[in-house]
Amino acid sequence: MVPGTALGVLAGDLAYTWLALKLMRRTGREDVTAMPFGIDTPTLFAMVFGVLGPVMLATGDPVLAWKVGMAATIAIGLLKLGLAFGGDKGVSQVLEILREETENALALLGCRSPAEVTRAHVTSV
Numbered sequence: 689m690v691p692g693t694a695l696g697v698l699a700g701d702l703a704y705t706w707l708a709l710k711l712m713r714r715t716g717r718e719d720v721t722a723m724p725f726g727i728d729t730p731t732l733f734a735m736v737f738g739v740l741g742p743v744m745l746a747t748g749d750p751v752l753a754w755k756v757g758m759a760a761t762i763a764i765g766l767l768k769l770g771l772a773f774g775g776d777k778g779v780s781q782v783l784e785i786l787r788e789e790t791e792n793a794l795a796l797l798g799c800r801s802p803a804e805v806t807r808a809h810v811t812s813v
Contacts, residue, residue: 704724740757766786797809
């Protein structure tokens, strides 16, 4: 995980540096800087302690914790895409889709609300 993260951060830093140099040459300005690229620490802590950790503690299954983490990452990405392209309306649409999908998943578990999901539901996945 660490080597992949390091390579991703390096690639992002190089891409932003290249874009800054390109802008500097095009505009003739010398006060252009590259935007630093790195790990979003608050999101990292939220993912580790709010998603991965609880799933791992509840199930003891690292693969399931990874899958839940990937699903959470996709949901976060969809929210960011909705905001980037549709503003508040786009986020509202994405949230509505996520609400409907959550209701469908709960129905498949035989539950009416997330409060009804028990450890048995999670470990039987």
